[in-house]
Amino acid sequence: MIKGLMRRMHHAIYESRVRTLADIVVGCLQPGDRVLDVGCGNGVLLSRVLAHARTPAGVTGMGVERFPRGGEAVEVQGYDGKRLPHADGAWDVVICADVLHHEPDHERLLREVARVSRRLVIVKDHAREGVTGWLRISLMDWAANAPYGVRCLYRYLSVREWRAVFASLDLGVERELHPMRLYPGVWETFFGGRLQYLAILRPRVRGESRPPTVG
Numbered sequence: 722m723i724k725g726l727m728r729r730m731h732h733a734i735y736e737s738r739v740r741t742l743a744d745i746v747v748g749c750l751q752p753g754d755r756v757l758d759v760g761c762g763n764g765v766l767l768s769r770v771l772a773h774a775r776t777p778a779g780v781t782g783m784g785v786e787r788f789p790r791g792g793e794a795v796e797v798q799g800y801d802g803k804r805l806p807h808a809d810g811a812w813d814v815v816i817c818a819d820v821l822h823h824e825p826d827h828e829r830l831l832r833e834v835a836r837v838s839r840r841l842v843i844v845k846d847h848a849r850e851g852v853t854g855w856l857r858i859s860l861m862d863w864a865a866n867a868p869y870g871v872r873c874l875y876r877y878l879s880v881r882e883w884r885a886v887f888a889s890l891d892l893g894v895e896r897e898l899h900p901m902r903l904y905p906g907v908w909e910t911f912f913g914g915r916l917q918y919l920a921i922l923r924p925r926v927r928g929e930s931r932p933p934t935v936g
Contacts, residue, residue, distance in 0.1 A: 734903075734904045734905065734908050734912075735865075737903060737904050737905050737908075738903045738904065739765055739766050739769055740769070741901075741902070741903050742766055742818060742845060742903075742919075743766060743769040743770050743773055744773075745843070745898070745919065746766075746770045746814070746816060746843060747770055747773045747775050747776050748775075749814060749841055749843060749921060750770075750776060750777050750780055750814060751777055751813070752777040752778050752779050752780070753777075753778070753779040753780065754777065754779075754780045754781075754813040754814055754840075755780075755781055755782065755811075755812050755813050755814075756770065756771075756780060756781070756782030756812065756813065756814045756815075756816065757782065757783060757784070757785060757807070757811075757812040757814075757815045757816070757837065757838075758782065758783075758784040758785070758795070758815075758816045758818070759784075759785050759805070759815060759816065759817045759820060759830070759834055760785075760786060760787070760817060760818070760819075760820030760823075761784025761785065761786055761793070761795065761797060761816075762784075762786065762790075762793075763790065763792075763793055763794060764784045764793035764794040764795035764797055765794050766816070766818060767782050767783075767784055767794070767795045767816070768794035768795050770782065771795070782795065783795060783796040783797065783798060784796065784797040784798070785797065785798050785799070785800050785805060785806070785807075786798075786799060786800075787799070787800060787801075787802045803829070803833075804833060805833045805834070805836070805837050807837045808837070809836055809837065810836075810837065810838065810839040811837050811839070812837050812838055812839065813838075813839050813840045813841070814838065814840060814841045814842075814843065815834050815835075815837060815838040815841070815842050815843070816843045816845075817830070817831070817834050817842065817843070817844050817845070818843075818844075818845040818846075819845055819846060819847075820846075821844065821846050822846055822847060822862070822874065822876060822877055822878075823866075823871065823872065823873065823874060824874075825874065827886075828886060828889070828890070831844070831886065831890060831892075832890055835890055835891070835892055835922075835924045836924075838924050839924075840923070840924075841895075841921060841922065841923060842892060842921075842922040842923075842924060843919070843920075843921055843922070844883075844919065844920045844922060845917075845918070845919045846877075846878070846883070846918055846919075847862075847877045847878075847916055847917065847918060848877070848878070848879060848880050848883070848899055848915060848916060848917065848918035849877040849878060849879050849882075850879065850915050850916065854915070854916055855875075855877060857911055857912060857916060858877050858912075858916050859873070859875045861912045861916075862875065880897075880899055880918060883918060883920065887920065887922055891924065891925040892922040892923070892924055892925075893922060893923045893924075893925070894920055894921075894922060895921045895922065895923050896920070896921040897918070897919065897920050897921075898917075898918070898919040898920075899915065899917070899918045899919070900913070900914040900915040900916075900917060901913070901914075901917045901918070901919055902914070903917050
Protein backbone atom coordinates (compact mmCIF):
# COMPACT_ATOMS: atom_id res chain seq x y z
CA MET A 722 0.00 0.00 0.00
CA ILE A 723 2.78 2.44 0.97
CA LYS A 724 4.81 1.60 -2.13
CA GLY A 725 1.72 2.07 -4.29
CA LEU A 726 1.11 5.51 -2.79
CA MET A 727 4.78 6.43 -3.34
CA ARG A 728 4.52 5.38 -6.99
CA ARG A 729 1.44 7.54 -7.52
CA MET A 730 3.06 10.55 -5.86
CA HIS A 731 6.20 10.06 -7.90
CA HIS A 732 4.34 9.85 -11.20
CA ALA A 733 3.39 13.55 -11.33
CA ILE A 734 6.86 14.85 -10.55
CA TYR A 735 8.44 12.25 -12.84
CA GLU A 736 6.33 13.44 -15.77
CA SER A 737 7.37 17.05 -15.17
CA ARG A 738 11.03 16.02 -14.96
CA VAL A 739 10.88 14.02 -18.20
CA ARG A 740 9.25 16.88 -20.13
CA THR A 741 11.86 19.37 -18.97
CA LEU A 742 14.82 17.10 -19.66
CA ALA A 743 13.49 16.09 -23.09
CA ASP A 744 13.20 19.78 -24.04
CA ILE A 745 16.82 20.39 -22.98
CA VAL A 746 18.20 17.35 -24.80
CA VAL A 747 16.32 18.15 -28.01
CA GLY A 748 17.81 21.63 -27.97
CA CYS A 749 21.29 20.06 -28.14
CA LEU A 750 20.62 17.80 -31.13
CA GLN A 751 21.62 18.11 -34.76
CA PRO A 752 20.11 16.32 -37.78
CA GLY A 753 21.17 12.70 -37.98
CA ASP A 754 22.54 12.53 -34.42
CA ARG A 755 22.85 9.14 -32.73
CA VAL A 756 21.84 9.34 -29.06
CA LEU A 757 22.69 6.90 -26.26
CA ASP A 758 20.89 7.03 -22.90
CA VAL A 759 23.11 5.40 -20.25
CA GLY A 760 21.19 3.97 -17.30
CA CYS A 761 17.97 4.58 -19.22
CA GLY A 762 15.64 2.69 -16.86
CA ASN A 763 12.28 2.32 -18.59
CA GLY A 764 13.49 4.31 -21.61
CA VAL A 765 10.81 6.99 -21.31
CA LEU A 766 13.19 9.97 -21.46
CA LEU A 767 14.83 8.83 -24.70
CA SER A 768 11.46 7.88 -26.22
CA ARG A 769 10.19 11.43 -25.52
CA VAL A 770 13.32 12.88 -27.10
CA LEU A 771 12.91 10.78 -30.25
CA ALA A 772 9.19 11.65 -30.55
CA HIS A 773 9.59 15.35 -29.69
CA ALA A 774 8.09 17.84 -32.14
CA ARG A 775 11.39 19.75 -32.33
CA THR A 776 13.70 16.75 -32.73
CA PRO A 777 15.83 17.25 -35.88
CA ALA A 778 15.35 14.86 -38.80
CA GLY A 779 17.15 11.56 -38.74
CA VAL A 780 17.88 11.41 -35.01
CA THR A 781 18.06 7.84 -33.70
CA GLY A 782 18.92 6.35 -30.33
CA MET A 783 18.94 3.48 -27.89
CA GLY A 784 19.42 2.89 -24.19
CA VAL A 785 21.91 0.90 -22.19
CA GLU A 786 21.17 -0.53 -18.76
CA ARG A 787 23.00 -2.80 -16.35
CA PHE A 788 19.80 -4.72 -15.57
CA PRO A 789 17.28 -4.29 -18.43
CA ARG A 790 13.72 -4.57 -17.12
CA GLY A 791 12.01 -5.64 -20.32
CA GLY A 792 9.21 -3.75 -22.00
CA GLU A 793 11.18 -0.50 -22.26
CA ALA A 794 9.94 2.30 -24.49
CA VAL A 795 13.12 2.15 -26.61
CA GLU A 796 15.65 -0.47 -27.65
CA VAL A 797 17.85 -1.27 -24.64
CA GLN A 798 21.14 -3.12 -24.51
CA GLY A 799 22.54 -4.67 -21.35
CA TYR A 800 26.11 -4.19 -20.17
CA ASP A 801 28.36 -5.50 -17.43
CA GLY A 802 28.47 -2.31 -15.36
CA LYS A 803 32.12 -1.70 -16.20
CA ARG A 804 32.63 -1.08 -19.92
CA LEU A 805 29.97 0.20 -22.29
CA PRO A 806 29.64 -2.17 -25.27
CA HIS A 807 30.39 0.50 -27.87
CA ALA A 808 33.40 1.81 -29.74
CA ASP A 809 35.09 5.12 -28.97
CA GLY A 810 33.00 8.01 -30.30
CA ALA A 811 30.21 5.71 -31.47
CA TRP A 812 27.46 8.12 -30.36
CA ASP A 813 27.04 11.80 -31.09
CA VAL A 814 25.26 12.61 -27.83
CA VAL A 815 25.25 10.55 -24.63
CA ILE A 816 22.75 11.18 -21.82
CA CYS A 817 23.42 10.22 -18.21
CA ALA A 818 20.38 11.37 -16.20
CA ASP A 819 20.27 10.81 -12.43
CA VAL A 820 22.52 7.78 -12.71
CA LEU A 821 25.96 8.78 -11.44
CA HIS A 822 24.93 9.22 -7.79
CA HIS A 823 23.89 5.55 -7.78
CA GLU A 824 27.31 4.37 -8.99
CA PRO A 825 29.95 3.26 -6.45
CA ASP A 826 32.59 4.48 -8.93
CA HIS A 827 30.90 7.38 -10.70
CA GLU A 828 34.14 8.55 -12.31
CA ARG A 829 34.65 5.20 -14.04
CA LEU A 830 31.16 5.31 -15.54
CA LEU A 831 31.54 8.94 -16.60
CA ARG A 832 34.86 8.08 -18.22
CA GLU A 833 33.09 5.39 -20.23
CA VAL A 834 30.31 7.81 -21.16
CA ALA A 835 32.89 10.30 -22.41
CA ARG A 836 34.74 7.59 -24.33
CA VAL A 837 31.74 6.61 -26.45
CA SER A 838 30.60 10.21 -27.07
CA ARG A 839 31.73 12.01 -30.21
CA ARG A 840 30.24 15.45 -29.57
CA LEU A 841 28.29 15.98 -26.34
CA VAL A 842 27.69 14.43 -22.92
CA ILE A 843 24.60 15.57 -21.01
CA VAL A 844 24.80 14.91 -17.26
CA LYS A 845 21.76 15.51 -15.05
CA ASP A 846 22.26 14.87 -11.35
CA HIS A 847 21.91 16.51 -7.96
CA ALA A 848 23.91 19.28 -6.30
CA ARG A 849 24.62 18.99 -2.59
CA GLU A 850 24.24 22.29 -0.75
CA GLY A 851 24.47 22.14 3.04
CA VAL A 852 23.09 19.62 5.52
CA THR A 853 19.43 20.36 4.83
CA GLY A 854 20.08 20.03 1.10
CA TRP A 855 21.61 16.61 1.61
CA LEU A 856 18.63 15.53 3.71
CA ARG A 857 16.11 16.70 1.10
CA ILE A 858 17.96 15.01 -1.76
CA SER A 859 18.23 11.80 0.27
CA LEU A 860 14.49 11.79 0.98
CA MET A 861 13.68 12.44 -2.67
CA ASP A 862 16.14 9.76 -3.79
CA TRP A 863 14.70 7.18 -1.41
CA ALA A 864 11.07 7.96 -2.31
CA ALA A 865 11.76 7.75 -6.05
CA ASN A 866 13.76 4.53 -5.94
CA ALA A 867 12.57 2.44 -2.98
CA PRO A 868 9.35 1.29 -4.74
CA TYR A 869 11.50 -0.18 -7.54
CA GLY A 870 14.18 -1.78 -5.39
CA VAL A 871 16.95 0.55 -6.62
CA ARG A 872 19.79 0.93 -4.14
CA CYS A 873 20.62 4.46 -2.97
CA LEU A 874 24.14 5.42 -1.88
CA TYR A 875 23.12 8.86 -0.55
CA ARG A 876 26.33 10.35 -1.91
CA TYR A 877 25.90 13.62 -3.77
CA LEU A 878 28.45 16.08 -5.12
CA SER A 879 28.48 19.86 -4.92
CA VAL A 880 28.69 21.92 -8.11
CA ARG A 881 32.37 22.58 -7.35
CA GLU A 882 32.99 18.83 -7.02
CA TRP A 883 31.16 18.11 -10.28
CA ARG A 884 33.34 20.62 -12.09
CA ALA A 885 36.48 19.04 -10.65
CA VAL A 886 35.36 15.60 -11.86
CA PHE A 887 34.62 16.92 -15.35
CA ALA A 888 38.02 18.66 -15.54
CA SER A 889 39.83 15.49 -14.45
CA LEU A 890 38.19 13.63 -17.34
CA ASP A 891 38.90 16.33 -19.95
CA LEU A 892 35.23 17.22 -20.28
CA GLY A 893 34.72 20.86 -21.15
CA VAL A 894 31.64 22.49 -19.62
CA GLU A 895 29.73 24.21 -22.39
CA ARG A 896 26.64 25.04 -20.33
CA GLU A 897 25.36 24.52 -16.81
CA LEU A 898 21.83 24.70 -15.44
CA HIS A 899 21.87 25.36 -11.70
CA PRO A 900 19.41 25.96 -10.25
CA MET A 901 16.90 24.36 -12.57
CA ARG A 902 13.13 24.07 -12.42
CA LEU A 903 11.92 20.48 -12.75
CA TYR A 904 8.87 19.87 -10.61
CA PRO A 905 5.29 21.18 -10.24
CA GLY A 906 4.02 23.26 -7.34
CA VAL A 907 5.26 22.63 -3.83
CA TRP A 908 7.53 19.80 -4.98
CA GLU A 909 9.76 22.39 -6.64
CA THR A 910 10.09 24.30 -3.37
CA PHE A 911 11.43 21.32 -1.44
CA PHE A 912 13.18 19.21 -4.08
CA GLY A 913 13.96 21.41 -7.08
CA GLY A 914 15.96 24.57 -7.59
CA ARG A 915 19.52 24.42 -6.31
CA LEU A 916 19.30 20.71 -5.54
CA GLN A 917 19.17 19.99 -9.28
CA TYR A 918 22.14 20.27 -11.64
CA LEU A 919 22.68 19.72 -15.34
CA ALA A 920 25.85 20.09 -17.39
CA ILE A 921 26.30 19.94 -21.14
CA LEU A 922 29.84 18.73 -21.74
CA ARG A 923 32.14 18.37 -24.72
CA PRO A 924 34.68 15.52 -24.64
CA ARG A 925 38.19 16.37 -25.74
CA VAL A 926 38.87 15.09 -29.25
CA ARG A 927 42.08 13.11 -29.48
CA GLY A 928 44.88 15.48 -30.45
CA GLU A 929 43.06 18.61 -29.23
CA SER A 930 44.24 20.74 -26.36
CA ARG A 931 42.28 20.58 -23.13
CA PRO A 932 38.83 22.20 -23.55
CA PRO A 933 37.89 25.30 -21.53
CA THR A 934 35.76 24.85 -18.43
CA VAL A 935 33.33 27.11 -16.64
CA GLY A 936 34.98 28.95 -13.76
